[in-house]
Amino acid sequence: MTRAGLLRTGIIAAALGALEAACRLGAIDRFSLSPPSEMATSALRILTSGEYTRDILVTFATVAGAALLSVVAGFALGVLLYRLPRLKRAADPFLASYYAVPSFIFYPLFIVLFGLNRWPLVAVAFVFAFVAMAIASVDGFLSVRPILLRTAASLRLTRMETLRHVILPAAAPYLFTGVKLTIVYAFIGVVAGEFILSGSGLGYRIAFAYQSFETATMYGLMLILICAVVTVNMLLWSHEKRLHARLTR
């Protein structure tokens, strides 16, 4: 393990140990916070009992669907804005202030539109996520050094070939960051939506456990969610780092 990795592991272990001790010694009230060891056993029990498996799968499927839609639509919008600079100039103020609007205010509207099922969740996550992908894409395309486009022209590439073989790979680090953000935003969108109003999913189950004072279950579910999100992100992050290492000294 690297020095940074050792330090990271050390800090996490110390924090968990301190929390464990504080809970066990009664410094923290048992009903507000379970000790980490109990969170872990609870998470394990949840996973093995199968009682929550459906909710977990439903949440992940919704996140995956929303993320996929957001990546595709965001990328397409990015290409469009890149190809039509005038449209981009017109859209710039909206893009810049997009995340100033809390998009969850539209959730009730989506429920009215789609009914109380998984689609309003997909919609709210999509609205929250796809613009991040569009912004990352168009920023990536615009970051391509002009000399590479001139090279493409000198090798007689068509517009499509230039996009596919020069612009896309040159913008890859940006696109990758866009995908990473989109997945994170889709997670937030879906779980937050489930919290607010839903009949299934991890977010709904956490909220339900909270309301019925099932502290252990609540923390177990939270731990599962956090571990899943962190794992996905770490995978993307390490991939991104490898990509970067190849492109720079």
Next chain:
Amino acid sequence: MGLHAQIPLGEPVTAQAAHVAVRGLTRIFPGANGRPPLQALGPLDLDLAPGEFFSVVGPSGCGKSTLLDILAGLSPASAGSVTFEGKPVADTVPDGVGVVFQEDSSFPWLSVFDNAAFGLRRLKTPEAQLRPRVEEALALIGLSDFASAFPAQLSGGMRQRVCIARTLVMRPRLILLDEPFGALDQQTKLLMGDELLRLWRETGATILLITHSLDEAALLSDRIGVMSARPGRFIDVIETGWARDRDSRLAADPGFGAITARIWRQLREESLKAMRAAP
């Protein structure tokens, strides 16, 4: 279509038979943000005979790269015309023209081999044909041992050579080179010059080389065009009279010193002008 379809062998080169013909070429950049327009080039005329090695020297900022861009069809002329193999050049780079830019233009996401193979892959060249051609090009520029390296692991001069390989592998009939050896040390520069001469002899391509090095121009060229300070025009065209079968050993020839001296006489005044005009 080959060169010989249009230019019967044994006939003297006339303006019609010129491989590249430039007439009254001018480039004026429109002034942005209220600045006045800037005349970067011309008007100038130029004829390149098929298979000729022509070098361009001139003070910095005189419009050499601008000239290359227009010849390649990468940017428009403000006035005048360019024809390549009898067809007007405009908007697109004609088939058979290869360009090496002044700036590093290697693709950082591709290995040296894949960089060199890039153009052939776009033409869907079968891998079995592609491999020997790419390997040959890499050997020519001395980067065979770096085939699987990425540009980020190479020096500036090595990256420039990757770009040269990527262009040469396409076997262009007209090769436009903008300061291709700029980032190389003197010895490598001479050896690369020899390799370029060998390739030129073997392929019969026409070469236009832009260079800052008077020695390089004097050693490699059939003719050398000396440009004035901006807006660049040819103030002198020097015939070297070298045999086709030549290499860097020419540097010991007494004629070599005479040619560089003549270029410098022409260029000194213009370079001073360009330096004074620089902001």
